[in-house]
Structure formats: C-alpha cells, structure tokens
Amino acid sequence: MADDIPTTSQRVWVVDDDRAVRFVLSTALRDAGYAVEGFDGAAAALDMLSSQPPPDLLFTDVRMPGDDGLVLLDKLKSVHPQLPVIVMSAYTDVASTAGAFRGGAQEFLSKPFDLDDAVALAQRVLPQPHTAVAERSTPVVEAAPDQRPQLVGDTPAMRALFRAIGRLAQAPLSVLINGETGTGKELVAHALHHESPRAQGPFVALNTAAIPSELLESELFGHEAGAFTGAQRRHVGRFEQANGGTLFLDEIGDMPLPLQTRLLRVLAEGEFFRVGGRELIRVDVRVIAATHQDLETLVAQGRFRADLLHRLDVVRLRLPPLRERRDDIAQLADTFLAAAARKLDTPPKRLTAAALQALREHDWPGNVRELENVCWRMAALAASDTIGVADVDSALHRGAGPRTRAHGDPGQWETLLSAWARQRLAEGAEGLHAQVRERVDQALLEAALQITHGRRAEAAARLGMGRNTLTRKLGAGRRRGG
Secondary structure, X not given: OHHHOOOOOXXXXXXXXXXXXXXXXXXXXXXXXXXXXXXOOHHHHHHHHOOOOOOOEEEXXXXXXXXXXXXXXXHHHHHOOOOOEEEEEXXXXXXXXXXXXXXXXXXXXXXXXOHHHHHHHHHHHOOOOOOOOOOXXXXXXXXXXXXXXXXXXXXXXXXXXXXXXXXXXXXXXXXXXXXXXXXXXXXXXXXHHHOOOOOOXXXXXXXHXXXXXXXXXXXXXXXXXXXXXXXXXXXXXXXXXXXXXXXXXXXXXXXXXXXXXXXXXXXXXOEEEOEOOOOXXXXXOEEEXXXXXXXHHHHHOOOOOHHHHHHXXXXXXXXXXXXXOHHHHHHHHXXXXXXHHHHHOOOOOEEOHHHHHHHHHOOOOOHHHHHHHHHHHHHHHOOOOEEOHHHHHHHOOOOOOOHHHOOOOOOHHHHHHHHHHXXXXXXXXXXXXXXXXXXXXXXXXXXXXXXXXXXXXXXHHHHXXXXXXXXXXXXXHHHHHO
C-alpha cells in the first residue's frame, strides 16, 4: 500500500549564498517530494559530502563567496563523476554556460527562473519513482526532516507568498500577517523565523485572544513575586523567553488598549519592567504579529492604536483563504491523509475523483485547519482504503442530499421564519421578538463553536462579538434549557 503515496527518497542539495533563492527552490523541490538540504556555499556542501553519501542531484549557483559554483563542480566531478549537477546563474553569458557544460554540468538554469521549470528540470534529470496515483497532478508534500508542519501550496498566490517569505526572512523588520482563521498564519511566522539569522534562537508564540485580559500583561512581560495575589514566585514573560529570537503574537487585534501602549514601548525601545518590578529588562526580539481582523477599522473605532499599527505593519503578508486557492485542496488533502496514516499506523487512504470534487465545492469557512480536521476524521472513520463522497459528507457533518443545496437557499430561512411568525401571530402569540432573538443567538453560537471546535475566543471573533458576551449568552441559553 505504500506505493499509493507519491513520495520519493531522492535527495537534492541546493547550494546558493542567496537565502531567498535557497528557500523558494528548496520549498518547491520539497513540494515535489524530494528530500532537500540547503548550503550557503561550496565549503559547507563539501564538508557534508565528507561525512555522508552524495545526493542524487545538486543545484549550485555560479557566483558565490569562496569557491564558486564551477570550482565546486570540478571538485564534485573528480570524486563523484556520475553525480548530476544543475548550474544556476543570473549571468547567462558564453563563459558561464560553456564553463558549466565543460565541467560536466547536466543542465544550466538561468536566473530568474520559474519554479515549475526548476522542478521539471529535476524531474527530467532524475528517474521518477513509481506512483500508483498517476491521475493526480499535484504531489504529496512529505514532512521535512525536522518534522515541522510545512506550508503547502502550488497556486500563484502561495508561490508569491513563498517568495515574500524568502525575502523577508533576512530583513530585521516587523511583519504583520493578515488572514482568516485557519489559513496558517503561525506556519508563516515559523517559516520567517526558521529562514532568518535568528533561526538558532527561540520561537515563542502567544495567542492574545486566548489569555484573559487580566493575565495577559504578566504573560507578556512577566511578574515579580508578590506583584499580585497568587504571584508566589517570579515569572519570566514571553518577551524574555524570546530574547534573541522571534515572538509571534497571534490575534493582535484582541489586545486590550492599555497593553497596546506597553507593547508599543517595547517595540520602540526594546525594554520593559516586569509587573511589580523595578529592574529594567532589555531584550532583542523580532515581533511577528497576526490577525484575522481589519486593524484599520479597529483604529477608526478607537479599539486599536494607530501608532502601534504603524510599528507592526512595516511589512504585511496576506494569506489567501482556502476558497481562493481551491487548486491546492488535492495537495493539502493528500498531505493530511498521509500524515494521519502515519500517526494512526494504518494504510494510507485515497480520495475518489468525486470525493475530491466534493471537497473542492465546499466553502471551507475554517480554511486549511478545517480541511485538516476533515481529513483526519476521514482517515480514522472511512470504512475502506478509498474515500468516497459519502465519507466526505459524513466528515463535513452534512446529509447526503444534493450538494448544490448543502448550504441551503440563502433566503429560505427568512421565508420559513416569516411563515412561522405569521402563523404564531394569527394564533395570538406574544413576545415573539425576544423568543426569536434567543433562538437565533443559540443557533449562531452553536454553529460557531462547532466550526471552531469549541474555541470560545475564536468563535466570538468569527461572530463579531466579545468573548464575555458569548459566554454570557451561552450561560443564559443553558439556564433556559436546563
């Protein structure tokens, strides 16, 4: 059954002193199923070669500090004459191309190049492993050697995002990530950290919407023993934990205004006091913030500081929702199903064409996170190794009726409500307005909690209400129902 997953154990090395080029090319090759390692120069690649077997294919730039690509090519060919090498260069003059082929290069790739062309070139140079899913045009993405979750996608929007990450990773700038819930904002933050000069430092993440406002200050900046009731010992906050690395602040739009002022000072001066403390703490932290909200609207409403927005919004990245990149659904589903099979220690399951089409037709309000959860449910519950439309409908918690009506006629509920109201009023009923409001509230709250898997802060944000309001309405509904 393992052959049902289009994977490969072929190893590819990318040698280039430009981190952005290494990142985007390595990402594209990993997306094609190759095991990729990157090196910033010839010396690093040769050192690695002294301790392990050569790769199946090597990409190298020509102009690099130290030994250039042509020197590296000569040294490689003297030891491993059969190793295929693709030489890359922005200088496609006669000397460069002739020197590359004279040294034994398999191919020459001119910069800037299209990632599809680079992957296609690798596929032509290397023999392709057998795959039993020949009808799939999108490959499975294997987990990277360090097992970190990876951004997955081959649509133009995702390729543009990968290029932006490669460029921004090196810049010591604050980044604001905008995207709906479940689009992968934390994965982008991880990639920016992992590809940056701070990669050896800590990556610390905090969802500001998940921490009660009265505890958020201590969580961010720490506190001294005795600073408040229950503070029995010193607590080191997230900023200190992230010193020398990256601090990712998710759902920054939910941060209370008083804390926004403190955060602004830290961003401007790199220093702060712990809660209840007198010692000035200095830190070197790159802050990456994320939100699903429109911060400009929050500024206009007086709920977010304009100066903090300007400080955070040096560079902004927008993550497209899944409904805007439906062509990535097959690749994402394959990835999640393969991961589930490994975790559950079961044979990998495959989608029929109709099941894949059903996934494509869904609106995915929970985006990639929702798709991942659906795939795990199908991997665990589908009766056979082939996942059909009925399995998709079951995993999406919907009936097996025509999918064109899966979300209902947008005006149908209004028509039914109007008919119900006319009947009740004709019967002499009173107080309908309050009854309908309560029932609509409960229906919305239950739907939001189902979509967000019980995460109240996220459900409240999706509905456009405060978490306290959501909790109060839930409590009122339970009291009435109990």
